[in-house]
Amino acid sequence: MSQTQSDTVEELDVLVIGAGFAGIYQLDRLRSLGYSVKVYEAGSRIGGIWYWNCYPGARVDSDGPMYQFSREDLWKDWEYSERFPDWSEVRRYFDYLDEKLDLSKDIRFDARVTSAEFDEERKQWVVRAADGSTVRATFLVPCTGFGSKPYIPPIPGLESFRGECHHTGLWPQSGVDLTGKRVGVIGTGASGVQVIQEAARDAAELTVFQRTPNLAFRMGQQTLTPEQQQEIKDGQAARYAIRTTTFGGFDYDFLPVSALDVTPEEREATYERIWGMGGFTFWLGTFQDVLFDTKANDTAYEFWRKKVWERIDDPAVAEKLAPVVPIHPLGVKRPSLEQNYYEAYNQDNVTLVDLRESPIEEVTATGVRTAAGEVELDVLVLATGFDSVTGGLTAMDIRGTGGITMREKWADGVSAYMGVATAGFPNLLFLYGPQSPSGFCNGPTCAEIQGELIVRMIDDLLRSGRRRVEAEVEAENAWREHVAELVVPSLFDRADSWYMGANIPGKTRQMLNYPGGLPTYLTKWEESAAKDYAGFAIT
Numbered sequence: 001m002s003q004t005q006s007d008t009v010e011e012l013d014v015l016v017i018g019a020g021f022a023g024i025y026q027l028d029r030l031r032s033l034g035y036s037v038k039v040y041e042a043g044s045r046i047g048g049i050w051y052w053n054c055y056p057g058a059r060v061d062s063d064g065p066m067y068q069f070s071r072e073d074l075w076k077d078w079e080y081s082e083r084f085p086d087w088s089e090v091r092r093y094f095d096y097l098d099e100k101l102d103l104s105k106d107i108r109f110d111a112r113v114t115s116a117e118f119d120e121e122r123k124q125w126v127v128r129a130a131d132g133s134t135v136r137a138t139f140l141v142p143c144t145g146f147g148s149k150p151y152i153p154p155i156p157g158l159e160s161f162r163g164e165c166h167h168t169g170l171w172p173q174s175g176v177d178l179t180g181k182r183v184g185v186i187g188t189g190a191s192g193v194q195v196i197q198e199a200a201r202d203a204a205e206l207t208v209f210q211r212t213p214n215l216a217f218r219m220g221q222q223t224l225t226p227e228q229q230q231e232i233k234d235g236q237a238a239r240y241a242i243r244t245t246t247f248g249g250f251d252y253d254f255l256p257v258s259a260l261d262v263t264p265e266e267r268e269a270t271y272e273r274i275w276g277m278g279g280f281t282f283w284l285g286t287f288q289d290v291l292f293d294t295k296a297n298d299t300a301y302e303f304w305r306k307k308v309w310e311r312i313d314d315p316a317v318a319e320k321l322a323p324v325v326p327i328h329p330l331g332v333k334r335p336s337l338e339q340n341y342y343e344a345y346n347q348d349n350v351t352l353v354d355l356r357e358s359p360i361e362e363v364t365a366t367g368v369r370t371a372a373g374e375v376e377l378d379v380l381v382l383a384t385g386f387d388s389v390t391g392g393l394t395a396m397d398i399r400g401t402g403g404i405t406m407r408e409k410w411a412d413g414v415s416a417y418m419g420v421a422t423a424g425f426p427n428l429l430f431l432y433g434p435q436s437p438s439g440f441c442n443g444p445t446c447a448e449i450q451g452e453l454i455v456r457m458i459d460d461l462l463r464s465g466r467r468r469v470e471a472e473v474e475a476e477n478a479w480r481e482h483v484a485e486l487v488v489p490s491l492f493d494r495a496d497s498w499y500m501g502a503n504i505p506g507k508t509r510q511m512l513n514y515p516g517g518l519p520t521y522l523t524k525w526e527e528s529a530a531k532d533y534a535g536f537a538i539t
């Protein structure tokens with residue numbers, strides 16, 4: 001039972017950290033089972049990553065019907081106006097969820113969790129937040145997502161810049177007007193591509209500082225007509241039903257054929273077809289060996305490169321954005337979806353600086369100096385990504401039974417059984433965590449499917465009066481090996497991506513997401529659950 005008295009520390013069955021999709025799923029489900037649950041959220045409203053990432057152009061890369069919960073009572077009354085909704089519409093969706101599910105009453109906002117310590121005697125986590133509050137909970141469920149710790153590179157002089165400087169993941173809630181300004185963007189990942197498209201339209205001058213080109217795909221954005229909305233509604237239940245059978249938790253999957261086993265004409269026709277569909281189909285709905293076989297990948301890359309070159313006037317710029325010789329295989333670093341990204345570079349107000357040729361030397365009071373000279377700027381946008389997957393967890397001082405923090409335990413790489421728990425940290429079950437399907441899986445799908453596994457586990461344990469669960473060391477080591485083995489036949493290790501932890505200097509290079517696909521992951525979980533959660537020590 002929970003108690004809320006000013007002179008006592010509140011005690012809960014479950015404390016959830018983070019009010020994004022994963023966190024609010026936990027809140028709603030566990031509350032409905034009768035448990036006392038609260039969410040601590042660092043932001044001032046629900047939405048998780050969509051609270052922080054409100055930069056111009058921030059937009060979902062999944063089709064709207066996939067980017068919401070699959071409960072019929074929720075989807076039947078909800079419509080996104082575009083195929084790929086922007087951040088403000090996703091926020092409206094969260095407001096809608098709040099209204100329908102009455103979430104906010106159990107969420108403590110502006111409460112960034114700073115530390116958590118396990119009290120072995122009482123089998124409880126003692127959790128503290130930056131707002132001075134303390135809470136005790138039998139289970140701690142961090143739902144901090146893959147991108148809650150922005151990465152700001154240590155560029156010399158950055159603090160001396162006198163214009164406005166913002167990281168995309170810490171964008172001012174009041175917005176930043178880029179109109180008529182001299183804008184610089186460092187980084188061309190998903191966030192960079194999105195902000196560049198907007199800045200190219202609004203800024204007087206835009207300079208893009210690119211280190212690695214983004215192999216971006218055609219979004220196929222559409223404003224949805226009433227007929228299309230009806231069509232979506234008619235097919236929505238069926239689309240959700242197949243999510244657990246596909247690699248990425250979407251409503252489509254890889255083609256069960258090799259790119260090399262078809263004729264060149266058939267291959268070209270297939271690429272044209274899936275390219276035309278837009279979205280991630282060219283990534284996760286392509287030939288089954290594109291992410292595993294260099295020759296197959298080369299065919300996809302060449303198709304993509306030609307599509308890009310057709311849209312860029314200057315071949316020298318085209319070569320920088322889509323080099324004839326790939327810097328890394330296509331699709332092994334997270335691709336982005338773009339609308340007019342490549343055309344932007346044909347505009348007179350847009351300049352591309354290739355940091356591989358002219359690295360950044362320093363940020364000055366007035367701009368950015370590279371080996372090619374100084375660019376004067378009013379606004380500097382850092383689209384430099386996140387300490388992905390692990391950063392949200394290691395940013396907190398979470399101390400387990402051995403006295404060491406999670407940050408210390410994972411200093412030389414993560415081990416996380418099933419991607420949900422790590423030995424030495426009992427009763428702590430994280431969602432969207434390291435070596436879970438997370439980064440390769442559609443977010444809301446993962447929040448629901450993986451989320452339900454956690455709900456079931458907590459419910460099973462509490463109903464049977466067992467109050468302590470912990471990943472076994474042997475099990476988490478075996479899981480890490482399993483993940484490493486899955487990477488070997490793939491091409492994922494051929495790019496310095498956040499999937500591999502390779503976007504942060506000094507971070508251990510290892511696959512941070514489960515690359516076996518959602519169905520295999522679920523089978524592994526069910527095998528464990530059927531043996532009373534084999535791999536977990538339960539007392």
Ligand code: NA7
Pocket residue numbers: 147153154168186187188189190191192209210211212334355383384385386496498503
């Ligand atoms: P990403 O995809 O990690 O992109 C970060 C970008 O910033 C990328 O282009 C990096 O270049 C660049 N970067 C990082 N550090 C530097 C330095 N020091 N100098 C120059 N350029 C740098 O982050 P996003 O926010 O765009 O997207 C994250 C995820 O959000 C995305 O995958 C989707 O899932 C949604 P690099 O490629 O490392 O050479």
